Amino acid sequence: MERHVRAWMRAEVQERTDVALLVGVSDAPAARESLSVRIGGAEHPVTEARDRFGNRLHLLHGLPGGEVEIAYDAHGIAPASAPRVLETDSVLHLRPSRYCEVDELAHVAEEIVGERQGGEALDAVVAWVAGHLQYVPGSSTITDSALSTFAARRGVCRDYAHLTATLLRAAGIPARCSSVYAPGLSPMDFHLVVEALVEGRWLVADATHLAPRASMVRIATGQDAADTAFMTTLAGDVALTSIQVTAVVDPELPLEDAAERLELR
Template sequence: MLRNVTAELDLELGADVDLILQITAARSAHLVQERLTVMQDDGAVAVTEIADPAGARLHRLRGHAGPLQVRYEARVAAGAAAPDASGLETITYLRPSRYCQSDEVFAQARRQFRGLWGRELVAAVEDFVATTTTYTLGFSQGTDSAVTTLSSGQGVCRDYAHLVIALLRAMDVPARYAACYAPGLRPMDFHAVAEAYLDGAWYVIDATRLSRRSALVRIATGRDAADCAFLSYHGGYVGLTRMQVDAHLVPDGAGDDAAAAALAASDPAADDPAALVQLA
């Protein structure tokens, strides 16, 4: 089943600014069609694509003072293979990082999950974060970390992902962060999940339980949110005046039955949190 994804960003630049976007589907996605446009002063802005080692596609541009519009739309087919894991990844994603301080949660993780390993451990960490954290819009700050979320018990998707990652790394399981488009997500936005390395493959964990993991479209992968920001900039002020994100499954055919099947395939309630699911 195809996935349609879109993102619209309206920005206000206070000066000449170097902008870096990370909103397109990753290289591993099976793209059917795609268009990225950046407009300023009624003209197109030149964009340079840069691919990172994890498969994300970053788009860099230079804008000047004034409003700037970013528009992205893509149609993505299912069935793309999950990227192969490398030995370097399994080392990198065991280390503490800025927002996933596995060294600081080490003692609690070892007490909480003592005697667990493999699939049982991953399921226990997912359930712990899902049941002890409350999804709270507007509560967390962009600089909050896994330690903050563990203390407060509140956050949004990035906070859930950071806590899952930190706890898994503390238990010697390589874990990483993935930014995604998530059909069926409510409220709709860019979404963040964790991935755990088990038996030679990466499996996606969404402790918010707000997405159907099999429907996700990968955007970027990294140590934590610092590696996967949808927008970063250097050299001046940038204000985000409007953002709209959408993702949905396209029905296979016409009629009510096809539309209902598409809705069911993106329904978070139909996702079994204990099942092993790979993200392409």
């Protein structure tokens, strides 16, 4: 299986703007990869770094004012190695985070999971979120968290992921959020899913069930969407005016089996 992905963005920026991008595929090997940043007809330099989660940050410093065009392409992406499990994962990914209020939803997690453990507990949480939330584009904002999503009972992929991760952590299962390219997703966009640490493996879970997990490509991983945003303004001002994301797979899109235990590869 090979994946091909592209992200294209256009934005208006103020003079001396600094931006961090999380659009490059993580550690899955790609046959060809490119990132172009152009403003005023000229190519702007890009610096690559790694953040505390090991994500590939692409940094744009001192952008001149005007219209900037960003294009990322990766072709022939093969499956990556299985995600590594670090000794600290079982500590870090049980904690509350900006969008995941673990303590406030502990009683809900207890009711959902009961005496279940491991994979059965993971299945119970995913099924509950899928059954109790309605996917409504535009129904939430960047300030919405797991708690507000639980109350509203609707949202988009980031809301599903935050609530799933929060309930899992509250049930004693380490969980993190990962942004991905998702072949088969409709409408196509960046997508956020959850990884749960079960029996020594980071298993991918997606309560939206909008795309097959087997063909997803990891972009970035963190505690929640605050760590995985595709664009972060560090200084100055950015107004995003257009965005297009595409993700396809060869030779064909795999079928999704919700019961299958899968890792992001």
